[in-house]
Amino acid sequence: MAEIDARLREEVHLLGELLGDTIRKQRGEAFVDKIELIRQGAKAGRQGSAAGEQQLRDTLAGLADDELLPVARAFNQFLNLANIAEQYQHIRRRRPEELQPFENRVLESLLQSLQADGHSPEQLARQLARVDIELVLTAHPTEVARRTLIQKYDAIAAQLQALDHADLSADEREQVQLKLRRLIAEAWHTEEIRRSRPSPVDEAKWGFAVIEHSLWQAVPSFLRRTDQALQAATGLRLPLGAAPVRFASWMGGDRDGNPNVTAEVSRQVLLLARWMAADLYLRDIDRLAAELSMQQASDELRLRVGVHPEPYRALLKQLRERLRATRAWAEAALDADVAAGAEVLHDNRELLEPLELCYHSLHTCGMGVIAEGALLDCLRRAACFGLFLVRLDIRQDAARHAAALSEITDYLGLGHYQEWEEYRRCEFLLRELDNRRPLLPSHHRPSAETAEVLATCRVIAEAPAAALGSYVISMAGAPSDVLAVQLLLKEAGVQRPMRVVPLFETLADLDNAGPAIDRLLGLHGYRARLHGPQEVMIGYSDSAKDAGTTAAAWAQYRAQESLVEVCRQHEVELLLFHGRGGTVGRGGGPAHAAILSQPPGSVAGRFRTTEQGEMIRFKFGLADLAEQNLNLYLAAVLEATLRPPPAPEPAWRAAMERLAEEGVAAYRAVVREHPQFVEYFRQATPEQELGRLPLGSRPAKRRAGGVESLRAIPWIFAWTQTRLMLPAWLGWECALGNAVQRGEKALLEEMRAHWPFFRTRIDMLEMVLAKADSSIASLYDERLVEAGLRPLGAQLRDLLSQCSAIVLALTGQSELLTHSPQTREAITVRNIYLDPLHLLQAELLARSRQRQGPVDSPLEQALLVSVAGIAAGLRNTG
Numbered sequence: 001m002a003e004i005d006a007r008l009r010e011e012v013h014l015l016g017e018l019l020g021d022t023i024r025k026q027r028g029e030a031f032v033d034k035i036e037l038i039r040q041g042a043k044a045g046r047q048g049s050a051a052g053e054q055q056l057r058d059t060l061a062g063l064a065d066d067e068l069l070p071v072a073r074a075f076n077q078f079l080n081l082a083n084i085a086e087q088y089q090h091i092r093r094r095r096p097e098e099l100q101p102f103e104n105r106v107l108e109s110l111l112q113s114l115q116a117d118g119h120s121p122e123q124l125a126r127q128l129a130r131v132d133i134e135l136v137l138t139a140h141p142t143e144v145a146r147r148t149l150i151q152k153y154d155a156i157a158a159q160l161q162a163l164d165h166a167d168l169s170a171d172e173r174e175q176v177q178l179k180l181r182r183l184i185a186e187a188w189h190t191e192e193i194r195r196s197r198p199s200p201v202d203e204a205k206w207g208f209a210v211i212e213h214s215l216w217q218a219v220p221s222f223l224r225r226t227d228q229a230l231q232a233a234t235g236l237r238l239p240l241g242a243a244p245v246r247f248a249s250w251m252g253g254d255r256d257g258n259p260n261v262t263a264e265v266s267r268q269v270l271l272l273a274r275w276m277a278a279d280l281y282l283r284d285i286d287r288l289a290a291e292l293s294m295q296q297a298s299d300e301l302r303l304r305v306g307v308h309p310e311p312y313r314a315l316l317k318q319l320r321e322r323l324r325a326t327r328a329w330a331e332a333a334l335d336a337d338v339a340a341g342a343e344v345l346h347d348n349r350e351l352l353e354p355l356e357l358c359y360h361s362l363h364t365c366g367m368g369v370i371a372e373g374a375l376l377d378c379l380r381r382a383a384c385f386g387l388f389l390v391r392l393d394i395r396q397d398a399a400r401h402a403a404a405l406s407e408i409t410d411y412l413g414l415g416h417y418q419e420w421e422e423y424r425r426c427e428f429l430l431r432e433l434d435n436r437r438p439l440l441p442s443h444h445r446p447s448a449e450t451a452e453v454l455a456t457c458r459v460i461a462e463a464p465a466a467a468l469g470s471y472v473i474s475m476a477g478a479p480s481d482v483l484a485v486q487l488l489l490k491e492a493g494v495q496r497p498m499r500v501v502p503l504f505e506t507l508a509d510l511d512n513a514g515p516a517i518d519r520l521l522g523l524h525g526y527r528a529r530l531h532g533p534q535e536v537m538i539g540y541s542d543s544a545k546d547a548g549t550t551a552a553a554w555a556q557y558r559a560q561e562s563l564v565e566v567c568r569q570h571e572v573e574l575l576l577f578h579g580r581g582g583t584v585g586r587g588g589g590p591a592h593a594a595i596l597s598q599p600p601g602s603v604a605g606r607f608r609t610t611e612q613g614e615m616i617r618f619k620f621g622l623a624d625l626a627e628q629n630l631n632l633y634l635a636a637v638l639e640a641t642l643r644p645p646p647a648p649e650p651a652w653r654a655a656m657e658r659l660a661e662e663g664v665a666a667y668r669a670v671v672r673e674h675p676q677f678v679e680y681f682r683q684a685t686p687e688q689e690l691g692r693l694p695l696g697s698r699p700a701k702r703r704a705g706g707v708e709s710l711r712a713i714p715w716i717f718a719w720t721q722t723r724l725m726l727p728a729w730l731g732w733e734c735a736l737g738n739a740v741q742r743g744e745k746a747l748l749e750e751m752r753a754h755w756p757f758f759r760t761r762i763d764m765l766e767m768v769l770a771k772a773d774s775s776i777a778s779l780y781d782e783r784l785v786e787a788g789l790r791p792l793g794a795q796l797r798d799l800l801s802q803c804s805a806i807v808l809a810l811t812g813q814s815e816l817l818t819h820s821p822q823t824r825e826a827i828t829v830r831n832i833y834l835d836p837l838h839l840l841q842a843e844l845l846a847r848s849r850q851r852q853g854p855v856d857s858p859l860e861q862a863l864l865v866s867v868a869g870i871a872a873g874l875r876n877t878g
Contacts, residue, residue: 076869091624103628111233121234139203218626220377263455391469429483457492476502497531505539514562548731550663595636666734733803
């Protein structure tokens with residue numbers, strides 16, 4: 001451990017030195033001295049020196065207007081460089097005598113352990129081949145860094161890897177450091193923040209870039225190692241077409257409350273994905289055509305290409321021409337309605353079949369060692385990504401569908417659909433779903449809102465089925481919400497089954513999820529239209545915003561239990577889709593632990609979850625990191641399937657019911673019922689400024705109003721910036737405190753020791769409390785909050801202190817994260833660079849509110865850089 005820390009410190013020091021040199025060249029020695037004075041003051045302040053803290057405040061207060069932005073940029077850049085060094089430590093080269101990271105050996109260890117439990121090799125191989133994990137990439141406002149800068153950060157990581165060789169000559173080491181110096185200079189002289197909001201298409205391109213630069217390399221390597229681990233444990237191979245992990249996306253498909261996502265945007269994103277996929281495969285095929293120059297081939301392959309001296313090249317050139325035609329058509333179709341020619345690839349089998357033919361031929365002819373190289377990698381990519389790269393999900397609010405149907409029923413003289421009782425809605429929808437005639441005459445002219453809903457359904461109808469994922473209905477609450485989408489899709493010409501997925505978000509909706517799905521599955525004719533599993537999405541963000549994380553976590557757990565039982569009774573396979581964000585307040589936390597803490601039976605070989613915003617970059621931005629995280633997902637889903645966690649004891653359930661009841665009451669007493677809360681929130685945090693800044697394509701609010709109108713992300717993000725972290729812990733302090741006062745401490749300790757769900761909740765709570773900081777939060781109050789509201793801030797900080805004390809008592813530690821010294825040390829080191837940014841941000845907010853300057857002014861740019869820097873320093877922020 002000490003050596004790893006020493007390496008990390010050495011790399012952080014090197015990157016910091018190079019950044020300092022870059023800044024010195026541009027702004028001079030005096031400015032660098034000022035940065036160092038700020039850093040030293042922050043460090044001394046953290047060590048308890050009142051003089052150091054005062055020095056920090058005085059130096060920041062003395063900054064001229066033209067120094068605000070470069071100071072903010074300096075600390076922001078350092079935190080990003082520290083992130084890069086820390087990320088690289090996870091994937092650095094290990095010497096033979098060093099233990100590989102847990103992420104690298106987790107599957108191998110699990111397979112051995114499962115065999116020891118009595119699972120046969122055949123059973124393990126069969127289950128592993130059937131695992132179906134889908135990671136749904138979503139764009140969110142907390143990913144503020146520009147794509148061009150992310151690419152430079154990736155290049156810096158690559159140079160750290162180049163430096164990680166003990167046998168480098170002095171000249172080689174100097175050359176690597178020169179490249180690092182150049183890259184850091186490029187990053188410093190590149191503006192970090194976008195000047196304008198990204199469009200939904202821009203966000204989709206960002207997602208494609210993650211695939212191109214990282215996942216395209218990571219997936220075949222991950223599957224190769226999975227195959228090796230399976231073979232070593234069981235003697236059996238992973239099937240050629242196995243793809244235990246696939247990817248979907250909401251970028252360009254999530255129109256819930258985002259007027260910028262239109263039918264035309266979704267059409268363009270689908271075409272861009274096909275263009276990118278064809279382009280990536282062309283690179284692979286060009287390489288394979290150069291490598292597979294062999295003459296020996298199977299009779300089957302020779303029958304396909306005829307007499308040819310290089311049969312593999314002949315077949316691959318045919319595929320290459322079709323990929324070129326596909327790419328050219330997708331590019332042309334972006335600008336005009338161009339029909340796809342006969343050469344355009346539409347079915348994944350058209351891509352896979354010639355590759356498989358080459359693979360089997362090579363094995364038949366004794367050239368298996370060649371088949372298992374780049375050709376196998378290409379086959380694995382084709383199985384995972386297909387011709388469409390990612391499957392695009394569509395998401396829309398249930399109210400938009402109901403409004404469209406109300407307009408339609410009104411036009412047809414049937415009355416107002418929105419005013420009907422649920423039973424009448426279902427009767428109408430089921431009758432129309434079974435009716436062969438169109439619902440609307442061709443001359444009908446809908447309103448703009450209804451026309452957009454129908455246009456989206458037509459885009460779905462025109463796209464190949466494999467290009468699309470699920471149709472998610474936000475704020476769903478009844479069977480009619482699902483049937484409404486099915487009818488609108490039918491009306492648009494969708495003649496194939498598409499998974500229509502109700503999303504249960506609020507506390508009441510989660511409690512109603514089981515009964516709602518029970519009624520849906522019981523409807524006459526519904527099961528006949530259900531091809532495959534019944535997918536249900538569990539909302540983590542809005543449920544936590546609605547009720548606090550104590551009650552929300554328990555409601556999510558109980559909803560899953562109920563759904564498992566309902567689908568078992570109806571003999572329908574269930575697929576749960578977890579809408580987890582990056583933060584604890586939005587269901588975030590380590591994925592491996594989260595999966596293993598789900599209710600028994602809820603992870604039955606299938607798992608679908610969102611990966612959002614900045615967490616995509618932190619988990620999948622580098623190929624080796626991506627591979628580690630894919631290992632964790634696969635191992636966790638396999639383990640949860642074959643070794644499900646225990647069901648909670650009756651006493652645990654009763655205790656959790658009490659915790660949830662008291663937690664939601666305490667949370668709502670502050671957030672909903674305190675008369676000063678909304679005004680305090682707006683003054684103490686950068687919530688209003690976040691709404692103005694170009695952070696994402698989606699508006700910060702669904703509608704006008706208070707906290708209830710805010711999206712979950714800016715709600716969380718605003719509190720994170722001030723380090724109060726309120727949404728992640730509020731309610732727990734009361735719930736746990738009351739339980740201890742009732743004499744239930746031993747019961748809570750038992751629950752933490754033996755119930756993975758409860759242990760994971762407490763671990764995530766502890767992590768967020770370690771990142772929270774009352775003294776930083778109070779600085780925002782001092783500078784930004786009017787005197788009459790400050791007692792509320794003090795009260796909230798007191799609740800935070802109570803929460804920390806009760807968690808320490810429960811875990812038996814004297815300090816938070818004592819059991820995880822690496823994480824604790826990382827937070828401590830980052831605080832030295834975060835403290836100046838927090839102080840600076842509070843000052844910038846005060847000046848911004850006085851001046852109300854344009855978004856692209858230096859002051860507003862400095863404010864946005866401070867937002868980005870704090871997000872980078874805290875990592876899982878939104």
